[in-house]
Amino acid sequence: MQQLVYAVASKDIVFESFDGEAVVLDLSTGKYFGFSDSGSRVWEALSSGVAAHALVGQTAGTSTIRLAELESFISQLLEFGLLAPAADAAAQPISGALLAELADTSEPLKVDIHDDLADLIVVDPIHEVEEPLGWPAVKQAS
Template sequence: MRHANVYTIASKDIVFESFDGEAVVLDLSSGKYFGFSDSGSRIWQALSSGVDAQALIGLTAGASTIGPAELDGFVSQLVELRLLTRSDAPAQPLPGDLLAALAATSEPLNVSVHDDLADLIIVDPIHEVEEPLGWPAVKQAS
């Protein structure tokens, strides 16, 4: 049976870290990194850990409630950016602390894309450097 509303991180090149509740996601293959609003960070953490997207509808984020259209738009954006993909895995339970964390947020669901450091991020600092210069001087193709 397919669990159509369960997602997983799209590839091993997608890594993320949470800093004081704010998620920063990095795509090592493209060098792009992604920032989320505070509510977006909470939803990202739930979705990337396998919580069924439908379980997030109706939760309170800041002064508003997350509606189906808003959540669908956010999830679609994450899938389009190749950060998440559908999963056949069973849904994970909704974390108990998510409700309080979402209620304390103040911003609507949002993701921002940054590529200003892409050239440095995609350089392999061990193998792709000019020997005498070192990193971050990219080795020129022969």
């Protein structure tokens, strides 16, 4: 695997970690994404500029991350528009703390997509006020 580095795909992609579980929200579509515990750690690494190849062979729970498994996971992140290749970015080192957290995981790499709150998420009554349209303005899907 070549040294591919990724970055968060757009400013509309925001994420937070709650008790070690990453939740990623696409503000433009209202979809949110939940990850398995190992998926959360891999997301954290990839979104912070760690090269994908640095994750292959790392311990994740009772197994190691295989190339095919990682490529499949990254493919989903690209398909969902969460990550984009960062061609000119320099790879960042993976921290020992993140490796230790990855080793403590118990679930295989997985990402789930949720759209049950999409209508509420795309309506932002604080920031999307349009005088001629009234309040709140609903973001139009592109």
